[in-house]
Amino acid sequence: MTARSKAWLAVTAATGLTFLLSACGSSRPQDSLSPQGPEARKIDVLFKPVFWIAVGVFVLVEGLLVYALVRFRHKPGREVPAQVHGNRRLEIGWTILPTLLLAGIAVPTIGTIFSLAGKPAGNVLEVTVTGHQWWWQVEYPGLGVVTANEVHIPAGRPVYITLSSKDVIHSFWVPRLAGTQDLVPNRTNHLTIQADEPGVYLGQCKEFCGISHANMRFRVIAQTEDDFQAWARQQIQLPAPPGAEALAVMQQVGCGGCHTIGGVEGFGGIIGPDLTHFGGRTTFAGGMLENNEANLTEWFRDPQHVKPGNDMKIAPGGLPGPSGLSDDQIRALIVYLESLQ
C-alpha cells in the first residue's frame, strides 16, 4: 500500500471516528442511539450491528476504489491496457455474496418486526392518543383520565398505546423509548412503549401535518408505580371552581367553546385540549412551551404569533391576531390555570 493510500485511509478513519464520537452524549434528549426502554433496545440491538457492517462495507469498497484510482492512474509511457470484457466467476461471486449477507440480516429483521407488533404480555397499561393539529389528546380508558400533551406512565411496565387522529396524519415518536407509528384518521394503530427508569422523555410529531407541525411536541413522563397511581388519582379529582375575575375573562373570550374544565359549567368544548389539570403539566401549546408565567403571558397576548395557524383565535370576534386582553386579565387567567393541579 502506497504512502498516499495510507494517508487516504487515515483521513477516512479520522473523519469517520469524529462523526461517530459526536453521536455520543446525553445532551440529545431525542436521540435514537441511547435507548432507555426495551422496545427501543430491540431496535438498537438490530441497528447497531447492521450499521457497523455497513461501515465495514463502506471502508472496503471505497478503499478499493481509491486504491484502484491510485494504482492504475495514467503514467507517461504506459501503453493501452488489456481490454478485459468481464469475468463470469467474479460477477457471480459479487452477486451471491451480498445476497447471502442480506439474507443473514433479513432473519433478525423479520423477527423484530413481529416482536414489536402485537399486544405485549404482562401488566399492561392501556392509553389512547388521538392526534389533532397540533396537539395530543391523551386518555387512559381504564382509569378514566383525560389529559393532553403529556403521557404519564409507570416505569418498568409495558404501555400499549392505541393511536388515531381527528384530522390529518400525525406520527408519535419518543425515540428514547420506541420507534414511531402513524396516527391515521379512520384507522387505529398501536405502539408499545416502556421506560426502564422514571424520567422525562421528549417526543415530537414526525409526519408533516401542516403549518405548525414543527411545534407539535410531547413528553412521556415515567414515574415510580406509587407516584403514577397518585398522579392518576389526582387526575380524576375535580379542581376548585374559578374566581370571578378569571371566569369573566374566560367567558368574554369563550374558552368553554373549545376547552373542557371539569366541573365548570359551560366548559365542555372538545376542540382544544382538556384543561382540567393544566397547572400540573410541564408544557403547553402542544408540548411546545414550558408551562410558566412568561410563556403563558406571551401566548395569551397573541397565540398565533407564538404558534402559527393554531385554532386558538381569541382576538375580538374570534379572529386570529392580538387578543387585546389586558395584563391584569392575563394574570388572572394564569393564576387560575396554574391552580388547576
Added chain:
Amino acid sequence: MRFQRPTATTGWWSWATTVDHKRIGIMYGVTAIVFFVVGGSEALLMRLQLARPNGRILTAEAYNQLFTMHGLTMIFLVVMPLGAAFFNYMLPLLIGARDVAFPRLNAFSYWVFLFGGLFLYSSFLLGGAPSGGWFGYAPLSEQPSSHMIFYSLGLLVLGISSTVAAINFAVTIINLRAPGMSLMRMPVFVWMTLVVSFLLIFALPVLTIGLFELFFDLRFGTHFFDPNFGADPVLWQHLFWLFGHPEVYVLILPAMGIVSEVLPVFSRKPLFGYPVVVFSGIAIGFMGWGVWAHHMFAVGLGPVANSAFALSTMFIAVPTGVKIFNWMATLWGGDIRFKTPLLFSLGFIAMFIIGGLSGVTHAIVPSDYQQTDTYYIVAHFHYVLFGGAIFGLFSGIYYWWPKITGRMLSETIGKWHFWVMLIGFNVTFGPFHILGLQGMPRRIYQYAPNLGLNFWNMVSTIGSFMIALSLLIFFYNVVHTFRRGAVAGEDPWDGRTLEWSIPSPPPHYNFEELPVVHSVDDFWHRKYAEGEGGRLVPVVAGGSEADREVSTGDHGGGGHSIHMPSPSYFPLVAALGLPILCYGLIYSTILVIDGAVTLLVGLYGWAVEPSAE
C-alpha cells in the same frame, strides 16, 4: 385549409418551431439548469432558516411552501428534464439515427414541460405555492391552507410531457437503430433510456389516477381521500408510491447510464461485464415495482406486509451493488486519466455507495421506525439524488459538452467545480445522518434549542453555500470557454461510441452516411483492433475510412440531399392550450374552453399540415 411549415433556421422563431432533437435537448438542458438554480435558492433559504434553533428568517408558511416547491422542482423540473436533455440530444447519435421517431411529439413534450413548470411556479403569485409537501399526503393535501390545486394540475401537465417523451424514446430505440446494432450492441446509456421509458409509461398513469382524484376532491367536492366520508387516506399513499418508487429509478438510471459510458473511455478499457450491467438495470426496473410500501412502514400495514417489503427492498440492493462492482472492475487495470467527466463519475460512485448503504439500513424495518421522517432519510436521498444523479449528470455535461458546442470546457476550472462541489455536498448532507439519528424530524421550519441539534445544522448551512459557490464556478467555466475554449474536433476523448465519429457540433442531419454496426463500442473498434490477450492495435488510419461500411441508399453527399423533418409551430400551440385549460379549471370556464380550443387547434394543425415542404 393549407398550413405551410415554417422555414426559419436562425433566430428565436427557429427555436420555437424546431423539431430537431439536438435543439430540443439544449432547451431541456438550459431550462433544467435554470430550475436547478431556483430550487437551489429555495434550499439556501431553508438552510438559512435552520442554521440556528428557533430561526426567524422565514415564517412557517413560507418555509412549508419552499420545501414543497424545492422537492417538486428538483425532481420534476431538474433531474428528470436533465435526463431528458441527454436522451434527446444523445440518443439518436448513440444509435446512429438522424432524429427521434416522432420529432414534433418531441418538441411538444419540451413545451409542455416548460409550461407545466411555469404554471406550477405561477402559484407563488396566485395565492401561494403548494405547502403540503411534494408527496402530498391526504388528508392534509385537501385542507384549503395547503393550496394543492396547482400541485395536482401542474403534475398532471408535467406527467403528459414525460409520458409522450417516454413513448417517443422507446419507439426510437426499438425502431431506429443503425443497421447491425442489435439490442446487445447498444451503449448502456441507451439501455437505461429504454428501461426509464418503460418505467415512466407504466408508473405515470398510477400517479395520474391519484392526481385526478385529488383534483376532483379539491375542485368538485368528491371524497376519494376524505376520512369524514369514510375514505382511507392511505389510499393516496399507495397510489403515490406505486408511482414514486419507480420514479426514483427514473431519476438515477440515466446517470448510471452516463457513468457506464464515461468510465470505459477514461480508463481506456471496455465496460466490465456489459451484459450484467444491462441486466442489472433491467432487474432494477422490474424489482422497483415491488418495494413501494417501504415508504409506508410506519403507517400500520401490519407485520406481514412490512416484512414482505423489507425483503424486497433489501434484495433490490443486489443488482445495484453489482453495477458498482462492475464499474470498479472497469477502472481496475485501466489507464486512468483524471479528466473532469471522470471525476464526476467517480464522485457518483463514491457518493452512491454511501446513499445505497444508508438505504439498506432503512430496509431494516424496525430501524426505519426510528429513521423514517427524520433527517437520516433526507441524507439518504440527497446522497443518491445529488451525490448520485446530479454528479452523474454533470459527468455527462462535461463529457458531451465538446460534442454539443464544439468547444472544450476548461479542465482547471472544471476540477475546481468538482472539488468544491464534492466537499460542499458532503459538508451539507453528511451531518444530516447525524441529525436524523440524534432526533431531528423532517419538514420542520424550526427546532428547539435544547435538543443538541445546533452544531451540525450550522455546519450543514455552511456547506450549502459551498455548493452554491461550486455552481458559480461551473457557470464561469461555461461563460469563459464559450468563445475562447479550445476547439474540440470530432473525438477529443478518444471515445468508444458513434457520436464521436461525426463533427462537433453535429450537422443537423447528424450522420452523413448511416453507419453499419458490428459490435458494442463499434467506433472504438474502427480505431483499434484487439490482438491476443486483449492488447490493442490501432487500425491503420487510411484503412478505417476506406473499410468503414455505410448503409447504401443514404449517401448524403455533404448532407445536401438528406431530408430532415420540417419545423412546425403546432406542437407549441397545442402545448400552450394545457396551462390555459388548467387556469380555467381553477378560475373560469371560459378559459377552459379557450384552452381546449387551443389544444385542439394545435392537434388538428399538427395532424393535417403537410409532411414535407
